[in-house]
Amino acid sequence: MSDAKSALNNASFDGIARVEECGLQGMITLRGDLGSEGMSKAVKDAVGQGMPGQREVKVEGDTGAIWMSPDELLLLVPHARADETCASLAETLRGEHALAVNVSDARALFRVSGSPAREVMGKLAPVDFAPGAFEPGHIRRSRMAQVSAAFWMDDAESFRIICFRSTADYVFKLLKAAAQPGSAVKYYA
Amino acid sequence: MLLLHCPYCGVDAEETELSPGGEAHLTRHGPGASDDDFHDYLFTRENPRGVHFDRWRHAHGCGKWFHAARCTQTLEVFGTYSAQTSAPPQKICDAISKKRPGWSWRDLS
Numbered sequence: 276m277s278d279a280k281s282a283l284n285n286a287s288f289d290g291i292a293r294v295e296e297c298g299l300q301g302m303i304t305l306r307g308d309l310g311s312e313g314m315s316k317a318v319k320d321a322v323g324q325g326m327p328g329q330r331e332v333k334v335e336g337d338t339g340a341i342w343m344s345p346d347e348l349l350l351l352v353p354h355a356r357a358d359e360t361c362a363s364l365a366e367t368l369r370g371e372h373a374l375a376v377n378v379s380d381a382r383a384l385f386r387v388s389g390s391p392a393r394e395v396m397g398k399l400a401p402v403d404f405a406p407g408a409f410e411p412g413h414i415r416r417s418r419m420a421q422v423s424a425a426f427w428m429d430d431a432e433s434f435r436i437i438c439f440r441s442t443a444d445y446v447f448k449l450l451k452a453a454a455q456p457g458s459a460v461k462y463y464a
Numbered sequence: 465m466l467l468l469h470c471p472y473c474g475v476d477a478e479e480t481e482l483s484p485g486g487e488a489h490l491t492r493h494g495p496g497a498s499d500d501d502f503h504d505y506l507f508t509r510e511n512p513r514g515v516h517f518d519r520w521r522h523a524h525g526c527g528k529w530f531h532a533a534r535c536t537q538t539l540e541v542f543g544t545y546s547a548q549t550s551a552p553p554q555k556i557c558d559a560i561s562k563k564r565p566g567w568s569w570r571d572l573s
Contacts, residue, residue, distance in 0.1 A: 329474055344526035345472050401478035416473070418481050418524040 279354065282383040282443035290454035292389035296447060297435070300337060300384045301357030303350040305364065307373025309342075317367040317375075321360050322350050332414045332427040341414050341427065349425075349437070354379055383443035387450060388433035393463045396426065396434055398453040405463055406431075420449050466534070469544050473526040485519030488531050489550055489570075513537050515560055515567040517552060520544075533560060 279299055287295035303321075307314050315326045318340050324333040327342040334341065334351055341349040352360045357379045364375035387395050393404040399419040403409060411428040418424065422442040426434050438446045466479040487509050493501035510516065516536045521529045529547040533556050534540060542563065543556045552572070560567055567573060 344528060347526075401480055415475065416525045417477075423524045 282440045283447055286447060288451045290456050291391045291459050292387050292395045292454045294450040294454050295386050297384040297386050299354035301352040301354040301379045302382050303357060303361055304376045304378050305348045305350055306346055307371060309346060313368055313371045314373065317364050320367055321364055322352060330414050332412055381440055382437050383440045385436040385450060386433060390432050391459050392432050392434050394460060395453045397462060399449055419446060466539060466541060468520060468532050468541060470522045470525060471530050471544050471546055472528040477522055477525055481524040482520045483523040485521055485529060488517035488519050512569060515564055515569050517569060
């Protein structure tokens, strides 16, 4: 196989918060009836997590399951395991109306960390990032400036953001601008 | 600016993360229909001042279509509901009646 590279090759930026591209991450889009037993079993087998509820994220490190819509999940697995996980999902879900596709190389993943992380995100997306309104364990799919993105918090001071690979450069520049030194507005302080 | 509650992912989505889908509850007249029906299906729209029903897609979010009942004059939103229906649910009509007694839209009132 060719030498896989992430969109921005782990580029990073230090401003009021640290912005970094997370490098290669396996991502699998899984669609089907999320209420079915077969689906729960397939998710458990693939990432060792239970079925996430509405707008819920069950991720530890680079592995987990993210609720994307009422009939769609995004599974995170180590990049090297994405293809085999996809194949075993297809095997587990044989006979069910479901679809698993490896989208790892069609997406980019970023991390924003540091105490002003909420603020950096709040400048870019029409979402309430106030503590209490958005917390670790929540996923929100929305837009960042002009492009679609999905984001969740790993802890109180760090976000991970998924966008299309084709918009990775745009999103990185947005995040850099929003994290520019001296640009803190302390809205969520 | 509208804030619409997406009935599928349960967030109050801001207008800019949605894409508008035009008027709700159109009856599709396709092949075999009369020219008049097809003309009306393509071109005839309500354009009311007041209560209106339209379709929206949570384009940057969960990607699902849904319906919204709102007022074109004040941008007040009466409610949103599933796309899998050909008429607004009674709950939505009641909510409108409460705030706009005597409202009508096509043959609804």
